[in-house]
Amino acid sequence: MAAVVTTLAFFLIQLAPGDPFVWILENPGIDATLRDRLRAQFGLDQPVAVQYVRYLANVARGDFGHSFAMSQPVATVIARALPNTLLLMGTALALSFVLGVGLGVVQAARPGSLPDRASRGLALAFYSVPDFWLAALLLIVFAGWLRWFPPGGDASLFAESLAPWRRALDRAHHLVLPALTLVLVTTAAVSRFQRAALLDTLAEDYVRTAIAKGLSRRAAVLRHALRNALLPVVTLLGLALPALLGGAVFVERVFAWPGMGSLLVNAVTQRDYFLLTGCVLVGSLTVVAGSLLADLLAIAADPRQRRS
Amino acid sequence: MSAAARRAGAPRLLEALAPLRRRPSVLLAVTVVAGVTVLALLAPWVAPYDPAAAVGPTQAPSALFPLGTDGAGRDVLSRLLHGARISLAVAAVATLVAATLGTAVGAVAGYAGGRTDALLMRLVDALLALPRILVLIALFALWEGLPLPVLVLLLGAMAWFPLSRLVRAQVRAAASLEYVLAAQALGAGRARVVLRHVLPNVAGAVLVASTLVAGEVIVAEAGLSFFGVGVQPPDASWGSMLDDARGYGFAHWWTALPPGLALALTVMAINHLGDALRDALDPRQLPQP
Amino acid sequence: MTDATSHAMGDARGDGTSATPPPAASPLLEVRDLRTYFRTDAGVARSVDGVSFDVAAGETLGVVGESGCGKSVTALSILRLVQPPGRIEPGSSVRFEGRDLVTLPEAEMRRVRGNRIAMVFQEPMSALNPVFTVGDQIAEVARIHDRASKREAWRRAVEMLALTGIAAPAERAKQYPHQLSGGMRQRVLIAMALMMNPALVVADEPTTALDVTIQAQILELLQDLQARLGTSILLITHDLGVVAETARRVVVMYAGEVVEETDVRTLFAEAHHPYTEGLLRAMPRVGERRERLAVIPGTVPPPTAWPAGCRFHDRCPYAWERCAREHPPLYAIGRRGGPPHASRCHLAEEPERRAHPHPPLVAQEART
Numbered sequence: 001m002a003a004v005v006t007t008l009a010f011f012l013i014q015l016a017p018g019d020p021f022v023w024i025l026e027n028p029g030i031d032a033t034l035r036d037r038l039r040a041q042f043g044l045d046q047p048v049a050v051q052y053v054r055y056l057a058n059v060a061r062g063d064f065g066h067s068f069a070m071s072q073p074v075a076t077v078i079a080r081a082l083p084n085t086l087l088l089m090g091t092a093l094a095l096s097f098v099l100g101v102g103l104g105v106v107q108a109a110r111p112g113s114l115p116d117r118a119s120r121g122l123a124l125a126f127y128s129v130p131d132f133w134l135a136a137l138l139l140i141v142f143a144g145w146l147r148w149f150p151p152g153g154d155a156s157l158f159a160e161s162l163a164p165w166r167r168a169l170d171r172a173h174h175l176v177l178p179a180l181t182l183v184l185v186t187t188a189a190v191s192r193f194q195r196a197a198l199l200d201t202l203a204e205d206y207v208r209t210a211i212a213k214g215l216s217r218r219a220a221v222l223r224h225a226l227r228n229a230l231l232p233v234v235t236l237l238g239l240a241l242p243a244l245l246g247g248a249v250f251v252e253r254v255f256a257w258p259g260m261g262s263l264l265v266n267a268v269t270q271r272d273y274f275l276l277t278g279c280v281l282v283g284s285l286t287v288v289a290g291s292l293l294a295d296l297l298a299i300a301a302d303p304r305q306r307r308s
Numbered sequence: 309m310s311a312a313a314r315r316a317g318a319p320r321l322l323e324a325l326a327p328l329r330r331r332p333s334v335l336l337a338v339t340v341v342a343g344v345t346v347l348a349l350l351a352p353w354v355a356p357y358d359p360a361a362a363v364g365p366t367q368a369p370s371a372l373f374p375l376g377t378d379g380a381g382r383d384v385l386s387r388l389l390h391g392a393r394i395s396l397a398v399a400a401v402a403t404l405v406a407a408t409l410g411t412a413v414g415a416v417a418g419y420a421g422g423r424t425d426a427l428l429m430r431l432v433d434a435l436l437a438l439p440r441i442l443v444l445i446a447l448f449a450l451w452e453g454l455p456l457p458v459l460v461l462l463l464g465a466m467a468w469f470p471l472s473r474l475v476r477a478q479v480r481a482a483a484s485l486e487y488v489l490a491a492q493a494l495g496a497g498r499a500r501v502v503l504r505h506v507l508p509n510v511a512g513a514v515l516v517a518s519t520l521v522a523g524e525v526i527v528a529e530a531g532l533s534f535f536g537v538g539v540q541p542p543d544a545s546w547g548s549m550l551d552d553a554r555g556y557g558f559a560h561w562w563t564a565l566p567p568g569l570a571l572a573l574t575v576m577a578i579n580h581l582g583d584a585l586r587d588a589l590d591p592r593q594l595p596q597p
Numbered sequence: 598m599t600d601a602t603s604h605a606m607g608d609a610r611g612d613g614t615s616a617t618p619p620p621a622a623s624p625l626l627e628v629r630d631l632r633t634y635f636r637t638d639a640g641v642a643r644s645v646d647g648v649s650f651d652v653a654a655g656e657t658l659g660v661v662g663e664s665g666c667g668k669s670v671t672a673l674s675i676l677r678l679v680q681p682p683g684r685i686e687p688g689s690s691v692r693f694e695g696r697d698l699v700t701l702p703e704a705e706m707r708r709v710r711g712n713r714i715a716m717v718f719q720e721p722m723s724a725l726n727p728v729f730t731v732g733d734q735i736a737e738v739a740r741i742h743d744r745a746s747k748r749e750a751w752r753r754a755v756e757m758l759a760l761t762g763i764a765a766p767a768e769r770a771k772q773y774p775h776q777l778s779g780g781m782r783q784r785v786l787i788a789m790a791l792m793m794n795p796a797l798v799v800a801d802e803p804t805t806a807l808d809v810t811i812q813a814q815i816l817e818l819l820q821d822l823q824a825r826l827g828t829s830i831l832l833i834t835h836d837l838g839v840v841a842e843t844a845r846r847v848v849v850m851y852a853g854e855v856v857e858e859t860d861v862r863t864l865f866a867e868a869h870h871p872y873t874e875g876l877l878r879a880m881p882r883v884g885e886r887r888e889r890l891a892v893i894p895g896t897v898p899p900p901t902a903w904p905a906g907c908r909f910h911d912r913c914p915y916a917w918e919r920c921a922r923e924h925p926p927l928y929a930i931g932r933r934g935g936p937p938h939a940s941r942c943h944l945a946e947e948p949e950r951r952a953h954p955h956p957p958l959v960a961q962e963a964r965t
Contacts, residue, residue, distance in 0.1 A: 124576060124579060124580060124583075125572070125576055127579065128523065128572060128575040128576040128578075128579045129568075129571075129572040129575070129576075130527045130530050130531060130534075130547075130568065130571050130572070130575070132530075132531060132534050132550065133530075133550060133564075133567075133568030133571060133572065134568075136550065136553070136554065136558055136564050136568065137564070137565075137568065139558055140558050140561055140564065144558065144561075204723060205718065205720060205723035205724045206723065206724055206725055206726040206727075208678060208718070208724075209718060209724045209725065209726075209786075209789075210726070210737075211678060211710070212676060212678060212710055212711060212715070212716040212718075213710065213711035213715075213737060213738050213741060213789065214707050214708065214709075214710040214711035214712055214738070214741045214742055215707070215737075215741060216703075216707055224726050224729075227726075227728050227729075228726070228727070228728055231728075239436070241439075242436070242438060242439040242440060243439075243440075245439040245441075245442065246439055246440065246441030246442065246531070249441060249442065249445075250441075250531055250534065250535070253534075253535065253554075254554065264442070264445060264535075265535070268445060268535065268536060268537055269536070276445075279442065280439075280442050283439045283442045284438055284439060284442070287438070287439050301728070302727075302728060303727070303728055303730075303773045303775075304727055304728075304773070304775050
């Protein structure tokens with residue numbers, strides 16, 4: 001099943017940018033030898049179908065083609081940028097999960113109360129707001145007016161000369177605003193979902209059984225209800241990964257965080273075919289891998305899904 | 309749609325929506341959406357200046373320019389109003405495309421069942437796994453001179469996946485209802501059954517999902533424009549206004565705040581409407597089997 | 598809700614219960630005038646409206662009634678498991694082991710639940726948490742009340758499973774609820790209830806969700822455990838057959854009230870209240886030849902609108918104008934020297950009316 005999904009996704013990615021578009025080979029940025037090599041290797045003058053096969057074969061060998069914009073092999077460029085994006089996404093995901101679940105629990109504990117409705121309103125606001133605008137706002141307020149955080153990049157200019165742990169701290173300092181943007185939006189989404197899931201489980205009979213056994217309401221909710229309510233949330237995270245990646249890309253653009261987003265910007269302005277395709281491919285694979293992980297987690301956590 | 313089916317579906321829908329009229333937040337949301345729509349429609353007559361023309365030096369909001377002027381000297385308010393037209397138009401059409409596609413696919417999958425269903429759903433699953441924004445960015449970047457209608461079509465084409473699953477689920481539930489079986493027993497062909505009997509029931513769920521899709525599409529278009537690959541100058545959408553602001557390093561807060569705020573408010577209103585619709589329609593729409 | 602005449606009829610305590618006290622020592626559980634109301638937008642639902650009964654140590658008391666009569670809510674009220682908008686009204690009293698459970702602080706109540714009084718619920722599948730093993734869930738009781746270690750609690754849980762007749766208890770304990778059959782799950786619930794050897798087990802329709810053959814096994818198990826451990830059982834059911842097998846005394850409920858109370862034999866042999874009569878007649882019996890099932894005409898009224906006067910009067914074949922006007926108290930009708938017997942029916946004062954049955958009001962209205 002997993003293999004089928006991966007293959008399908010793989011294939012479809014090729015389908016997308018592979019629509020018959022302008023031939024980037026006419027880009028003056030590459031010299032003749034390179035162009036010839038690429039043409040031969042990727043079969044760029046062959047029918048579209050052949051190209052796909054060639055491309056796949058090349059990718060399997062680790063060759064994503066050559067980036068005109070950056071004058072380097074695409075694989076190298078992506079390999080440098082991907083970890084940055086993963087760092088951003090990973091931090092945001094972890095924090096959002098913890099905060100979102102916590103918030104959802106608090107809201108579900110007293111549905112309809114003032115804290116519930118107020119925080120739900122806030123969550124709706126953050127959920128609806130376009131992430132890049134939120135990023136811009138945060139940038140203006142916290143980096144522009146208050147100057148608490150740096151306006152962009154992932155390291156200060158002088159970072160190279162710092163001791164390792166100071167460098168890490170500097171990096172973290174730069175990470176705060178971009179991560180915060182993503183966290184705010186994702187937490188809102190998670191809490192919405194968690195609240196609904198928890199309200200559903202609270203109505204289940206086994207919560208009543210737990211109380212009848214002598215557990216306090218709080219213990220019953222935390223130990224019994226929550227455990228069940230977390231399951232759909234984990235699944236949700238898997239589904240939300242594509243959106244998170246999209247969000248990360250935008251945020252990177254605003255904060256000039258050197259990840260896939262910035263790569264994408266370059267690729268876009270330069271109409272860099274290989275880089276674009278490479279980005280999309282790698283991005284999709286990352287997302288698929290992430291969802292698979294989430295699926296596995298969900299199966300592990302729910303005994304009803306395991307096949308004994 | 310047969311008169312009887314329509315009669316059955318419409319009043320049920322309307323009466324389910326009645327309690328919504330009482331909730332103040334819903335009324336607010338409706339007002340916002342209606343207001344924005346009206347402003348967008350009237351933009352050419354209401355906007356004080358030509359959105360594409362430089363009308364003065366870059367300056368903060370003042371009496372002459374209620375929202376100030378941007379880095380290129382254009383009046384922000386006028387751009388905002390005209391931008392509303394583009395953003396909303398794109399969103400509306402794209403949502404329609406998505407709804408149609410999603411309903412069609414979902415209905416076929418739900419009604420046909422078996423291998424067609426499995427195949428289609430696998431397809432949808434894989435498509436769902438794609439990071440939509442990335443794909444769209446790449447697509448639009450490569451396609452030079454992308455005409456606006458095509459942009460709208462493609463936006464819609466990428467948004468229909470969750471809708472199809474929803475429709476499929478509803479169709480499957482509805483297909484086992486008695487009057488559907490009765491229609492089949494009378495010899496009605498498959499297509500007829502689906503169109504006349506099943507779809508009216510599904511309408512409610514599709515409506516709810518469409519509002520959510522609309523919200524997503526607006527943000528998606530804005531995002532793409534922000535990235536520089538969506539709406540191109542001289543057209544301006546809220547997203548591209550933000551991109552322009554970014555181009556000046558966000559130095560002028562009055563250029564970044566209004567479009568984003570407009571986006572946020574509109575999307576919030578739409579989302580809230582979707583939530584409220586869902587609450588109102590949810591358990592009542594399809595009778596439990 | 599008491600009536601002056603009931604005092605004359607031997608109601609010494611003046612609170613509606615039978616004059617002759619239950620046998621032996623003071624009862625384990627004394628429910629007095631329990632009222633549980635639900636305040637909703639649709640009105641106030643008086644689900645339990647002045648219920649009183651006793652449960653003695655070591656006995657099984659059956660509570661019988663159709664759905665909507667308030668028997669489940671009574672059970673939940675005893676353990677204070679009723680959620681808002683439901684509320685146990687002031688004036689209600691549930692005395693257990695020298696304390697009134699209604700006014701007990703929540704922390705104290707938690708020490709009673711699962712420990713001194715345990716509950717067995719109706720739907721074994723939904724009553725168990727699907728993500729924990731059954732062993733864990735049973736052991737949890739010991740960990741709550743005895744602060745037992747994981748290992749110790751587990752050991753006791755396995756013991757308990759063995760006691761309830763489950764084969765290979767050590768292996769079963771490691772399984773999840775969805776891997777067990779309905780009957781086994783019910784045994785798990787019973788094991789869970791008995792972990793701390795409670796004085797009272799409240800069983801709410803413990804066999805309704807099970808097949809008939811399994812039903813018999815579970816009932817046997819309950820009786821067996823009672824004999825061995827001396828637990829009192831409050832058995833709630835709509836099935837008179839179940840009551841006949843397992844209970845010593847029976848309380849019949851209708852419309853939120855107790856309408857008849859006596860021991861099992863007397864109930865089946867000499868039922869007094871027309872509702873009880875109707876229930877007995879409605880039971881299909883083997884060997885009987887009948888063309889139609891005898892059914893009590895009409896339906897149970899909604900708890901937001903109990904009828905005036907006697908709540909059964911519109912469905913009763915003997916009712917006369919007094920019944921529509923005057924709400925009957927619980928009359929004591931046991932013979933002197935015989936078993937205690939109470940019935941909430943004016944026929945206790947005017948028994949001659951029983952000779953003139955007529956179609957009940959609901960049937961008459963239907964015809965006009």
